[in-house]
Amino acid sequence: MSTTPDQPHGGHQDLVVRPDGTLPERFPDPGMEPHRSRKSDLDEKHAKKVERQVVALFAVSVIGTLVFLVAYFTLPVGTPADIKVSNLTLGLGLAFALLGIGTAAVHWAKALMNDHEVVDERHPVQSSPEVREAAVQALKDGAEDSKIGRRGVLKGAMVSALALFPLAIVVPLVGEVGEDWNVGKFKRTIWARGVRLVKDPDGRPIKASDVTIGSVFHVIPENLEEAEHPLDEKAKAVVLVVRMDPRDLKETEERKSWSYDGIVAYSKVCTHVGCPVALYEQQTHHLLCPCHQSTFDISDGARIVFGPASRPLPQLPIEVDSEGYLVAQSDFHEPVGPSFWERLT
Incomplete structure (x- = not known):
């Protein structure tokens, strides 16, 4: 299809078609539209x-x-x-x-x-x-x-x-200058031997019989309110309790006594950047961090299945007291939270 030089098309002048049907070797400069004053x-x-x-x-x-x-x-x-x-x-x-x-x-x-x-016409680099x-x-x-x-x-x-x-x-x-930068505080929480596991946020103690297979409890230490800074301590001490079939657990010899009849407790603080790990998939026994999708297998020591986290979630050793309530055996055996310069692996 050929057009005359003056026929408008798309706001620009069309190319002139030669008598033999070929196009010119160069596109003509359409120029600038007339300036419209504001x-x-x-x-x-x-x-x-x-x-x-x-x-x-x-x-x-x-x-x-x-x-x-x-x-x-x-x-x-x-x-x-x-x-x-x-x-x-x-x-x-x-x-x-x-x-x-x-x-x-x-x-x-x-x-x-x-x-x-x-x-602005293109020119050599050195002006x-x-x-x-x-x-x-x-x-x-x-x-x-x-x-x-x-x-x-x-x-x-x-x-x-x-x-x-x-x-x-x-x-x-x-x-932030002068603030407390001591990362060593994350090596210790207020969990201690005999401290009961209580539901967050109502503070009710949990009996082992209350935890059925597949159920999940968000847990804090019973002595949280006694701490000098309860919110800070809660941020470190929050725990997720899950019960599974004991036959599904893969425990090392050292950790076989850390669980009770298939009930395990792991820190909720992701070891990547500290987001709360709270999404549990019962069929696979996977815990998912919603921030960056780090995934942990709690049937196998919270082993990292996927994502940027560099180490498993710390496990809280638990047992049952004389009244049937779940209690801690001790504090975590390793720092909770993100891996930092003192804890890279």
């Missing part, structure tokens, strides 16, 4: 309105950063409800701080900066002195096109937003 280019009042909008967006960023900083220093984090409120406020503050800067920059570029299309001088001049022209020099309020709003926003990143990092 309302802010033609009306200074509208340009001022856009400027106020950009200033307002930078102000949103400033307010977001201030909300983040105030929340970081003032909101308590003692209870789960406090932590939820703190995280929500910090997240919203950081979101508005970033959103304000990003939206302001886009709106500024689209409505105020020069939008004339230009062609001549004349070209370098032209590049410097282009940067100066760009600064002029942005109109930042003639819009003091806009410049002040941008500088304020950009100057304050890094505090939302730096302050939490600096706040």
Whole structure:
């Protein structure tokens, strides 16, 4: 199908077909579409309105950063409800701080900066002195096109937003200086000989007869409330109790006494990055971490079946007391939680 040179097609001029039916060797340069001026280019009042909008967006960023900083220093984090409120406020503050800067920059570029299309011809890697001088001049022209020099309020709003926003990143990092970085604390929990296993969160002791094959209990130590920092201790001591057919258990000689009639107890804290491992598949006896899909076989010492975790889940040795309740024989025999620089394997 041939068309005349002036016939429009897709917004561009079609190629001229030669009399012999062949096409030319090169595509003709269609050129640029005519420049269409924006309302802010033609009306200074509208340009001022856009400027106020950009200033307002930078102000949103400033307010977001201030909300983040105030929340970081003032909101308590003692209870789960406090932590939820703190995280929500910090997240919203950081979101508005970033959103304000990003939206302001886009709106500024689209409505105020020069939008004339230009062609920059490809040139050798090493530019001549004349070209370098032209590049410097282009940067100066760009600064002029942005109109930042003639819009003091806009410049002040941008500088304020950009100057304050890094505090939302730096302050939490600096706040960690002087904190307790002793990873040795993860080698010990408040589990000890004779401490009863109780249900989380109601705190009811668990009898071995209550645990049927295939059932799962989320467990904490009975003496948790006696700890100086209960939430911290709970984060380390949470345990998952499962009962399976004793014939399905593959136990080493050392660990044969750590279970009771098919009942085993393993740390819920994933050894990858510490997420709660809580998804149990009865048929395969696999525990799945929902964060990064590390999978552990609790019928075989919580052996790693799949995923990035580098070591099995620590097992809590358990037994039954004189009243039939499940109790710990001792603390974990290895650190709970992620593998760190003191525990790489």
